[in-house]
Amino acid sequence: MENVSTVSSCIFKELPHLLESWLNITLNITSQINSGFVNILHFFSGGWLDNSFEYMQTLGRGLNMFSVWWILSIVLLFALFLHLSVAHYPTQKRLRAFTSNIPGPLTLPILGNVPTFAACNLVQFFQKLVATTNKYGPIVRFWMGNKLYIVISDAESIESLLTSKAMITKNAQVSKILNGSGITLANNDKWKIHRRIISSTFNGNVLDQFMGSFVQNSLVLIQKLKSLADGSSFNIYPVICACTLDIICETVTGTNINNYMEGDDVFMKNMLRALEKELEGTYKKPWVLNEWMHNRRKGSEGDKETFVDYLREFIDNVVTEKLESRPNGFQHYRGNLQVEYLQWVRGREMCLLDLLIQDDQLSVEEIKEELCTLIVAGTKVTAVTCCFALSLLGVYQEVQHRVLEEQEKIFGSDIHRAATSKDLSDMKYLEQVMKETLRLYPPVPFLFRTIEEDTRLENGYILPKESCAVVFSYMTHRNAEYYPDPELFNPERFSHENHPYAYIPFGGGRRICVAYKYGMMEAKTILSAVIRAYRITTPGGAESLDRNLQAGVLLTLAKGFNVQVLPRSEKVVPSVFRDG
């Protein structure tokens, strides 16, 4: 009885919000009634509804199917409303009490702000989120169903959040999306141990050894671009992504995935598609947070499944081969063979897998899990970084010219010489260009954290336990307080110090990107090779970037990274490839 009265008083309070949101949702249901809604019902029912509809159609001869949909939708919504009101009311009440002073858009009970975003594609979603954050300020709350998200974009709050010892848990939703538990997703104790091991393997000496792979695969990229360099516009993202995939597979497992797949590009295609739309799923369908729903949904995600299956198969085979080809065979793994193993490995080019085996702290399964994680975490994000940088250089020709001048100064007459790690450290201006690119377009625009205990921020707001904090780095990076004239692409702006948490393209605190040095070196090597060989132009100009920004797990461009590429001169294309 008490529940019923508190629920009704809550509804009364929210009545104005309800009316506004109901209008939104009505429009949505109407527009999607013949496609999305049928799919959802079919998904829930596992097929029985198909038969029932045929039966209903017969029964309802003369009855308009549209009204049958309406009746069904109202009954379902009402049942859902009742169930969620009763089941989640105590938690909701607590969360609302804590966040009543946090600004945010009007919400509908049960659905919260879902209707605001439900009809959006990823570009519109991103634009709405930016507009809402601009309107409400550096801390904004959103209700997505019964889940509370608090979006934060000021450096002080971000610092207290990311450096907090209590809050290192990544959001459960992201874990479900990636279906994994490597260090990107693992929490607490497991994360601490694995993080320490992986970080120690990405040291300076090892990164120097990876230069060979960075350079070699960049040359393959230059060769691939040759057939596309006729001045016509094309999407450079898949070509760059193939390069970063080769690099990461080679440096992590010691095997070139292209050779392994023998030219089968299904893996690559699935990888480009996989995970792209995941965030859209999260904000449009908050019910995927539910364990049972998630398990039912898994089967329908063909691209992701295929990609992860391929990757796991690749890693299984590579690891088994590696262990079997070691001097004393697989059965001696975890024995005291480090010295002997090290001597064997030293005669060859080292990869991360060698180092993890040598380190002897992770089990074979754990090693496989981490390799998979690193490949997923490291491929697209570096490709997106390179693509944004090339697109910006294509817009700002004078900046591109300065980058080329710096390259010519470093490489002199031997412009095709393989870059070394010393060359990379001399590329100061290119580094500024990359930093400015990552400021304007951070490839990971959101960092999700589950709040495990009530936490007061510097500005007095409280992040309540069980809510999800979202660091919106894109907005932080475009805050005029930290970056005067923030929309301007100005590589020189990095000459002075700023608040450390006002620049977070690699995250920050304890979960800062474990491979940011690797990522910077790899991207620099690729960009240096491309700029030495080709002149880039971005046909749509700067507006074509901002207009098409879309936020999934990564920040990308909805219509692709379209550029025009022309060889600088015959002499600039490496001679080994001239007749290729």
Ligand code: HEM
């Ligand atoms: C320019 C390229 C890159 C950018 C912008 C980038 C960005 C990021 C960001 C923002 C995070 C933090 C996510 C969070 O706090 O929720 C992160 C974490 C991570 N990144 Fe990167 N990354 C890059 C390259 C790479 C590469 C090449 C690898 C693999 C070789 C990699 C592996 C990881 C891993 C494993 C984590 C999880 C660390 C943890 O949770 O302890 N990243 N990255």
